[in-house]
Amino acid sequence: MSKFAPQSADDISIATIRALAADVVAKANSGHPGAPMGMAPVAHVLFTRFFKANPKNSKWFNRDRFVLSNGHACALQYILLHLLGYKLSMEDLKQFRQIDSLTPGHPEAGHTDGIEVTTGPLGQGFANAVGLAIAQAHLGATFNKDGFELINNHTYVFLGDGCLMEGVAAEAASLAGHLQLGNLIAIYDDNHISIDGDTAVAFTEDVEKRFQAYGWHTLHVDNGDTDLESIYNAILEAQKETSKPTLIRLRTTIGYGSKQQGTHGVHGAPLKADDIQAFKTKVGLPADQSFYVPKETYDTYAAVAARGAKLEAQWNDLLASYGQKYAAEYAELTRRISGKLPDNWEKALPVYTPADAAQASRKLSEIVLSAIVPVLPELVGGSADLTGSNLTRTKTMIDFQPESTGLGSYKGTYIRFGVREHGMAAIANGLHAYGGIIPFVATFLNFVSYAAGAVRLSALSKHQVIWVATHDSIGLGEDGPTHQPIETAAHFRAIPNLDFWRPADGNETSAAYYAALTRRQTPSILSLSRQNLPNLEGSTIERALKGGYVLHEVEGEDLTIVSTGSEVSIALEAAVKLNSEGIKTRIVSLPCWSIFDSQPFEYKLSVLRSGAPILAVEALSTLGWQKYSHEAFGLAGWGASGPYKKVYEKFGLTGPNIADVGKKVVDFYRKKGGEVVSPLVKAFDLTGGQH
């Protein structure tokens, strides 16, 4: 495979892809024909000449990974998946952008066979690709042996101007250069067009020079529209450079072949019928037929698929031999590929009693990590330059670094992400998408917001990413309101399929890790304190795993206080005072709303029961607490800079003040009279349940 050999079906196949893209978008009357038509040649060359995958088993572990970072061009990807024989029929292509189809408006991982990662939100796919490449480098270094190159796939990513303008991609690109990811090949569709028109209006930087500055190998192809040989040679050259990632700048004409080619008129709207017909006539396809694929094109792609099936079969043989020679490594690799956690790993989780010393939950998190990292080698992650504050690097970890840096090796599991929160999160999505890895990432809770674009995609794509989000409230103290989250819990609690944990002590921290590690299709954010928290009477891992539970029970209560994290012990202090004054107060800890919500109604109602008012206490915005409580005490505005105890005092988050608030609540509901009904008792349940 060293010299480009033209095939008779090349031209007609590329024309077919272009025509199909136009047809797919026209039938949907919605979508983006321009980029698919422009990138059809490079897609054809890549998939027919280079790409190693078995369409009949889209989960073959050593497959090349393909990411379409400019996900709006997904008509192209769906067409290729169809031609290659993935589980995507011509009928599916006709259902493009229709309700419940396999061909939604942007590619969704886990939804459509052969889609590796969810793309569309610009920049994400590129950063995911960096994660995929890190995963390959790490697992290859960990499991490959002489003569057994089990994990050596390439990661290919297509991206457009939009991806390159996004900061998330810039962060990932800089890190990829530092990490010398030689198996990563990015192909930049340099078509000079974005939605606002010519890129001259906003994007005039020298992209190749920028990537060279990051440490990338760069190439360019001047005619991406028809010069297949140059495209081929560029990809080949990119493969030969194994110590740096490669960016190929491919000059293309958006909507190539359309009457409007090269303009933003073909970017995001269907081509007119006469334009499509004229194109088909020009390239020798039947002008009166839509969704037409010549036999030679199907044959060409069938051959590619057969090649892929053979590659997988060879690989399976290699894996079997590996198993005979390296039984332990084989067992471990196949375990990790299967996604099964090692037996009894959970026995490593620390358990606490109230006699144990008070500790910050970030420290409790470090204790968990120190205990589980040795038994869970699939934990791969790091911090956005806050290692010493997030406490994420345990003593047994070594850094994931190129050997040439002298700072670690690709076998290392600790990634130094730099101050790149958004890139880190999107890279973590890629790490998870690769398989065999459970990624964890860390920063201050407040700066998880920088990564919000990637966090929602973790949840949508079911990537099990674990956030170690420390310094989770005004309790961080002196750094002040710029660093003190207010809105953050509400934000993340409103994201579907995301567990936001705010553990109150050691057992709850262990529970949060247990849930985060066992919920294989759900990302978790562990919101952790900077300040010390006592270990609580009544907390256990099992109880906390229900998401919410009665920490301190009292029969015939006058008041229930529900709280999370660092405020639970303050609530308890208030309860002691109230109980001593004859106001019977019980305490509920609610560390994870989403998991609590999934419990049986009867259980939930036993925790947040009717009969007495429920007061919520949390050092954050109260938004959302009304779902679980009659009254909510929290922050009405921004925090403040100062020693943390003074900050808590300033905002009334002390035992005595919460006791006063509790009295006010009890008095109010007594005066109001009537039955106090649990806020959980509702007329209907959106998720389909009925009460």
Added chain:
Amino acid sequence: MSKFAPQSADDISIATIRALAADVVAKANSGHPGAPMGMAPVAHVLFTRFFKANPKNSKWFNRDRFVLSNGHACALQYILLHLLGYKLSMEDLKQFRQIDSLTPGHPEAGHTDGIEVTTGPLGQGFANAVGLAIAQAHLGATFNKDGFELINNHTYVFLGDGCLMEGVAAEAASLAGHLQLGNLIAIYDDNHISIDGDTAVAFTEDVEKRFQAYGWHTLHVDNGDTDLESIYNAILEAQKETSKPTLIRLRTTIGYGSKQQGTHGVHGAPLKADDIQAFKTKVGLPADQSFYVPKETYDTYAAVAARGAKLEAQWNDLLASYGQKYAAEYAELTRRISGKLPDNWEKALPVYTPADAAQASRKLSEIVLSAIVPVLPELVGGSADLTGSNLTRTKTMIDFQPESTGLGSYKGTYIRFGVREHGMAAIANGLHAYGGIIPFVATFLNFVSYAAGAVRLSALSKHQVIWVATHDSIGLGEDGPTHQPIETAAHFRAIPNLDFWRPADGNETSAAYYAALTRRQTPSILSLSRQNLPNLEGSTIERALKGGYVLHEVEGEDLTIVSTGSEVSIALEAAVKLNSEGIKTRIVSLPCWSIFDSQPFEYKLSVLRSGAPILAVEALSTLGWQKYSHEAFGLAGWGASGPYKKVYEKFGLTGPNIADVGKKVVDFYRKKGGEVVSPLVKAFDLTGGQH
């Protein structure tokens, strides 16, 4: 000012700044001494030799702007403000990082005299500086005349490795290069240290080359610790380059002078007492005194302040002469500096009746912009490459571009931000901080999340930034769940001092703009539909300006439905059905929670009154609605790709289904019995009010 002239007090002043930084952090027992000690020389040279500002009037309009993007180094900035004679006493320095002090842990605009923008969250300040420089370029082009260079200040920004790793800074840097911002000078503290240790672990790119790729002029100084002349010459050279922004890479030693200099040990923790004493002894300061400033240092900075006062006096004279020669421009400039809107501008706001055609609220927004842009020249903004979708560029606008591009001029008010949401938002904060400008920015609502880090700083810093956030729900249809916001409203509604508007029709859209333009210290996000919305009977600008109001009144109601934006007309359709079936249903529109919350309690209770259940309906997460309603109908999970009406049907957001849900609610509360009390009736009000 062409050749560096050493001054006798240079060395002692720099030593004093370093010692003060150590003292300030040591007394607080919290903070970052390293960067202030490292950057003391460049700060001293910049402020004594170049900086044009009058400490006695920190609001002088043509002052040079200084931004400390590495805001954790704020001990340096506070010390300089004190030495220069801003309203910051030695006592204030001693209160560093204490509750309610003028010297919080990170600099906060509006809180401390002389602080231009809030920094600390990394990368933000750098992007703010790009906004400050755009503002200068625009206002200079708009108001300067031959012989009247009224607006020609420089913007200086200090930044560290952390800022350079952040995507928000990368986005802003690329745009700044494109825009050829010649008066922007960035000084990069290249100290090879970040929190994780040596930058070799994660940040090995060639920063100068990257900035050259963006179109910047780059310089470097090899010895930023002691070589004042080279520092001086670099800044001078940067000033001479007027067609490009300049990055000066300044090699410094973090914590210079400390025993731990050059290590991350001096980054984020106080120096030990003996280290500080040894340093003071070494540089000739009294080792036994803290917070000591030699007379010659105060004298030096007093001379700088006197120079600044003189500069302002000269400028005031120039402005007066300008007023005599260019009366209209003078009136307009001084109006804009004062922040006053032109008389009667609000008469341009469109008003609608139900007879007017249904339109998308993004289109209604365009109609407002088309009407007000001609009367509000201070509106400066644009879109993150979604101009044709956000509908933000009105016919009378021209692009803000360098003349050399042939695409516009600096007089233009429409900024092509490119696909750079986070950079755009942080730049908008800088535009507002400059003064004389009301910035607006645009993208899909879902992608405002990419900018979350800057949005919360708009709110914290009281920057009046207006977001045109279109495609605000599953109503965007085919683009699918990757683009359909779920959590976004909850996120932004939980941010203090931020108005999240979701207008239901034309009058509410006009109201949203009225509020966004008149609330001068509050950012607003206008959440706007892609799909058409009818103009509603009962909506008026005045009513909507209360944030919530009764759109459709019925006495003795069985049910109130409260809704926002595109779902209000669906609620009305349900109400028509319910009323026809004898279930008396009233409708409340609640377009802006934060403004509604600020109304008198009696008014709020009249809108969301007791007596019948209240059902909330919104095509987003229901999180937070429990504050205003007994029951909430919305999305329990992700959206879907498809034509929007089918998507709405899929999720039950139709008149008939909402009517069914309404019946369920009415039945439930009838069966439950007892009084139905408004959810607004609470035991206490966090903001201090009592009910």
